[in-house]
Amino acid sequence: MKMEKTATSNVTEGKNKAKYDAQPSFTCTPEQSFEMTMKGVETPYNNWAEKKMSKLVDDIAENYEKYGGINHIEGKDLPSKQAVINILEDLVSIVFPGYFGKEEITKQNTKYFIGNILDSLHSRLVIEIEKSLKYACRQIKECPEDFCLKRAQVVTSELLQELPNIRALITGDIQAAYDGDPAAKCIDEVILSYPCVLAIATYRLAHELYLRGVLLVPRIMGEYAHSLTGIDIHPGAKIGKNFFIDHGTGVVVGETSEIGDNVKLYQGVTLGALSFPKDERGRIIRGRKRHPTIGNNVIIYSGATILGGKTVIGDNAVIGGNVWITSSIPPDTEVTIATPELRYRNYSLKEEYMFEI
Numbered sequence: 001m002k003m004e005k006t007a008t009s010n011v012t013e014g015k016n017k018a019k020y021d022a023q024p025s026f027t028c029t030p031e032q033s034f035e036m037t038m039k040g041v042e043t044p045y046n047n048w049a050e051k052k053m054s055k056l057v058d059d060i061a062e063n064y065e066k067y068g069g070i071n072h073i074e075g076k077d078l079p080s081k082q083a084v085i086n087i088l089e090d091l092v093s094i095v096f097p098g099y100f101g102k103e104e105i106t107k108q109n110t111k112y113f114i115g116n117i118l119d120s121l122h123s124r125l126v127i128e129i130e131k132s133l134k135y136a137c138r139q140i141k142e143c144p145e146d147f148c149l150k151r152a153q154v155v156t157s158e159l160l161q162e163l164p165n166i167r168a169l170i171t172g173d174i175q176a177a178y179d180g181d182p183a184a185k186c187i188d189e190v191i192l193s194y195p196c197v198l199a200i201a202t203y204r205l206a207h208e209l210y211l212r213g214v215l216l217v218p219r220i221m222g223e224y225a226h227s228l229t230g231i232d233i234h235p236g237a238k239i240g241k242n243f244f245i246d247h248g249t250g251v252v253v254g255e256t257s258e259i260g261d262n263v264k265l266y267q268g269v270t271l272g273a274l275s276f277p278k279d280e281r282g283r284i285i286r287g288r289k290r291h292p293t294i295g296n297n298v299i300i301y302s303g304a305t306i307l308g309g310k311t312v313i314g315d316n317a318v319i320g321g322n323v324w325i326t327s328s329i330p331p332d333t334e335v336t337i338a339t340p341e342l343r344y345r346n347y348s349l350k351e352e353y354m355f356e357i
Helices: 002-021 030-041 053-066 081-095 110-138 147-161 163-180 187-193 195-211 216-229
Strands: 270-272 305-307 341-346 351-356
Touching: 081 110, 081 163, 081 195, 081 216, 110 147, 110 216, 147 163, 147 195, 163 187, 163 195, 195 216
Parallel strands: 270 305
Antiparallel strands: 341 351
16 A cells, blocks of 8 residues: 555656746746646646536635635624725815816705715715624624714715815815926926825825724725825835925825824835734734824935834934835934945956045
8 A cells, every 4th residue: 555655656746847847937937937838738628618618626625714804794884895995085076176077067956966975975985884893793793773874974975074174174185296296397297296185185085984993895995095095105104394205105004103294205214013912822912002103394305214103203204215214303404314425337448446435
């Protein structure tokens, strides 16, 4: 039996080796692609759907049982990602009428436009917020039948009532972008083309839901904006007035970050956490302030990394590019990296020399 098993094992290993030998190691050349294609022809199709589909169905169903952590079979109360995205797009169209959305807005149909979208938003928001609340509720215990529905109705009405105040904040953000970027030719250009506009507007909408204990819906909104803009702002962050992110790609603002008024960030800035404390069972301790506090009138240049819940950047500070900060910075302070020493090599003269910039 042992010899038989070994022989079978050797045959299997040989087949697997041949299979992997056919695969490209790092890059696939046209020659390798042709070789793999020709080897594939040797294996007949043999009506796959009739002969192998049934076994594959069984294998995948068994896989669901084995790796259940990414299933939601017979589960309840998860918001629809697509529905939340559609809601966000309609909210943005109210915030920026005439810039976003499919409907043409005129002075004559403005109120009709607003009323029509608000009515649709109200019913859809209640559904998705209720599902988000029920999901959180059932992680702890079963809640009364209509408890989450009533709360969803209240949260929805409060969010919609906040829209004028949210628009006022976003108007300040737009003006800060125009004032802070000499490349901006007009406000229209900022609204239509700057990635920070969608990222910050989404944050301000999602933040209102986060403040009211809704977890999944604002996270879906924030990550959708992140996927479109490259700017990752957690809806739990606290951000003041006139906030501007120039260029924006790679900016990360963590959940417990606090940002004052008139703050400007450049691309690649991270407001992140240090290593996470863990409990006696090795699990991350949640609910603590993990991210830095940024004062008023602060400028943080590209690539700067500021970490830690106890780190405070004082008012009017200027943080230079590519710095790494894990301790507090006093107000009215400029922080930069020491001037680097560059090494040059002249190939024609075959000599190397140092140059300090």
